[in-house]
Amino acid sequence: MPRWISRGYGRGYGRSFWGSRRFGGFFGIVDLLFLIAILYILIKLFLVAAPYVIALIVLLVLWEFFKP
Secondary structure, eight states: OOTTSOOSSOTTTTOOSSOSSTTOHHHHHHHHHHHHHHHHHHHHHHHHHHHHHHHHHHHHHHHHHHOO
């Protein structure tokens, strides 16, 4: 079996170089900051897009209401 093919979980599975906790160590803090930034951007995009979606729905309802 080639060296690059995984042979299962082994001793190092679930442990990182900087710590064994999910967000432990330096890279865990960086991961956590990236997740917070991504969530912040997604929430901001939702808040910007939500009024346009609501306006389009209102326009479609009015269009169907006034259609001859």
